[in-house]
Amino acid sequence: MINVIREPLIFEISSPGKSGVRLPALDVPEKLDVLEGLTVREDLEGFPEVSETEVTRHFTRLSQMNYCVDFGFYPLGSCTMKYNPKLNEKVAGMASLAGVHPLAPEKLAQGNLELMKTLEKLLCEITGMDAVSLQPAAGAHGELTGMMLIRAYHEAQGNPRKYVLIPDSAHGTNPSSAHICGYVVKEIKSNDKGTISLEDLAREMTEEVAALMVTNPNTLGVFESDICQIADIVHAKGGFVYMDGANLNALAGITRPGDMKVDVLHLNLHKTFSTPHGGGGPGSGPVAVKKILEPYLPVPIIEEKDGQYHLNYNRPKSIGRVKSFYGQFLVMLKALAYILALGPAGLREMTEIAVLNSNYIRKSLDGIYHLKYDSPTLHECVFSDKFQKDFGVSNLDISKRLLDYGLHPPTMSFPLIVHGALMIEPTETESRRDLDLFIEAMKAIDREARENPELLRTAPHITYVRRLDEVQAARNPVLRWEKK
Ligand SMILES: *Cc1c(COP(=O)(O)O)cnc(C)c1O
Numbered sequence: 001m002i003n004v005i006r007e008p009l010i011f012e013i014s015s016p017g018k019s020g021v022r023l024p025a026l027d028v029p030e031k032l033d034v035l036e037g038l039t040v041r042e043d044l045e046g047f048p049e050v051s052e053t054e055v056t057r058h059f060t061r062l063s064q065m066n067y068c069v070d071f072g073f074y075p076l077g078s079c080t081m082k083y084n085p086k087l088n089e090k091v092a093g094m095a096s097l098a099g100v101h102p103l104a105p106e107k108l109a110q111g112n113l114e115l116m117k118t119l120e121k122l123l124c125e126i127t128g129m130d131a132v133s134l135q136p137a138a139g140a141h142g143e144l145t146g147m148m149l150i151r152a153y154h155e156a157q158g159n160p161r162k163y164v165l166i167p168d169s170a171h172g173t174n175p176s177s178a179h180i181c182g183y184v185v186k187e188i189k190s191n192d193k194g195t196i197s198l199e200d201l202a203r204e205m206t207e208e209v210a211a212l213m214v215t216n217p218n219t220l221g222v223f224e225s226d227i228c229q230i231a232d233i234v235h236a237k238g239g240f241v242y243m244d245g246a247n248l249n250a251l252a253g254i255t256r257p258g259d260m261k262v263d264v265l266h267l268n269l270h271k272t273f274s275t276p277h278g279g280g281g282p283g284s285g286p287v288a289v290k291k292i293l294e295p296y297l298p299v300p301i302i303e304e305k306d307g308q309y310h311l312n313y314n315r316p317k318s319i320g321r322v323k324s325f326y327g328q329f330l331v332m333l334k335a336l337a338y339i340l341a342l343g344p345a346g347l348r349e350m351t352e353i354a355v356l357n358s359n360y361i362r363k364s365l366d367g368i369y370h371l372k373y374d375s376p377t378l379h380e381c382v383f384s385d386k387f388q389k390d391f392g393v394s395n396l397d398i399s400k401r402l403l404d405y406g407l408h409p410p411t412m413s414f415p416l417i418v419h420g421a422l423m424i425e426p427t428e429t430e431s432r433r434d435l436d437l438f439i440e441a442m443k444a445i446d447r448e449a450r451e452n453p454e455l456l457r458t459a460p461h462i463t464y465v466r467r468l469d470e471v472q473a474a475r476n477p478v479l480r481w482e483k484k
Contacts, residue, residue, distance in 0.1 A: 128258025
């Protein structure tokens with residue numbers, strides 16, 4: 001229904017004098033003389049004047065034009081767009097926790113500090129690492145922090161080194177983070193299984209290399225089964241292994257990066273641990289390290305002594321602050337509530353179901369969509385449009401057509417090593433029924449590609465807007481309403 005109504009701008013439904021409230025007549029002067037010229041901005045014209053019904057319907061309709069995880073399946077790969085328990089939002093909204101001023105003295109914030117310390121300890125246990133900083137505000141921010149720790153260590157040894165090795169299957173933020181930290185990125189080729197080539201790594205790993213950045217499972221959803229050998233090669237030349245741990249719902253409760261000889265990693269609390277992400281909302285990308293890097297962690301660190309919590313700023317080797325105050329406290333709270341509610345067995349089950357769901361999709365669509373790498377995957381799988389290309393249908397057409405089926409499209413054109421990629425991460429929160437709806441839609445789209453490719457090339461057909469000029473939309477967004 002909503003798709004056929006053209007929703008005007010709120011300014012276009014405005015008419016003078018309309019209002020959502022009816023106030024009694026003023027019995028005081030409309031403007032106080034003493035404030036003349038001070039409070040009234042005469043240039044502020046054009047506020048929309050609408051009734052309560054109009055404003056409610058307007059924003060409700062706008063909300064219906066979008067897609068959200070409360071509405072349906074969100075198969076975006078490498079994104080962990082999962083359903084998050086609403087209860088944890090409630091916990092984070094509790095006034096006693098949310099209302100604490102960030103500059104409150106330690107004495108008055110003992111409870112908050114204890115919660116943060118508890119989360120640090122749990123994350124150490126889950127990852128097998130020795131210490132955690134909760135400060136970074138996002139995954140990429142955690143990567144940068146991790147690289148800064150590595151750089152600080154090498155500098156303290158007298159040479160920051162020059163290169164960071166990154167596999168060609170890496171998440172795009174990895175090379176950016178290394179580059180911003182002043183390193184030159186060298187690419188490591190994947191082998192035909194989609195994992196790091198040990199020969200290539202051994203050749204590139206020299207004493208000029210500061211670190212290897214590795215995503216495990218990698219962006220193909222494939223576990224780097226040689227991770228310990230990989231770490232040995234890097235360590236032998238005095239380098240560090242940085243692991244991108246954004247995909248922890250493929251590992252948590254089953255195996256630990258710390259046990260894989262990883263030296264430093266970041267987590268995305270706003271993927272794995274109960275904060276929705278996307279839209280630029282608050283996130284949290286804690287960094288976990290082994291003992292050797294602990295002295296370099298951002299200040300302040302939280303210390304506990306005799307049940308009292310204390311913020312320690314006196315850390316001479318620290319890289320300093322990376323975020324105002326202590327990071328995104330409320331995101332930490334949600335993660336803590338989530339971890340405690342699930343417990344160890346629940347976390348393990350989270351991972352098992354995430355992996356099961358991904359393999360269910362991979363098996364169900366195998367043969368219908370092309371799989372460049374068909375080794376078993378963990379939490380995500382990557383198809384391509386190779387079969388549909390024969391009928392002139394691309395991954396973009398397939399994704400656009402999914403919108404007509406009421407589904408969000410998968411990630412496209414990434415990882416770069418799969419041409420025409422369709423990358424799907426179902427996550428553990430999808431039911432068999434929702435997975436089947438997606439699989440059936442993908443099968444139907446494949447049939448359409450053979451029988452009526454034009455239908456796909458012109459999709460979507462029933463959405464509020466049709467196929468947009470995405471380059472134009474990104475380069476010249478229309479953000480301002482002009483009175484006609
Ligand atoms: C999401 C993601 C990131 C980046 O996290 P942000 O919070 O978006 O900065 C990095 N690496 C991987 C593998 C990811 O999935």
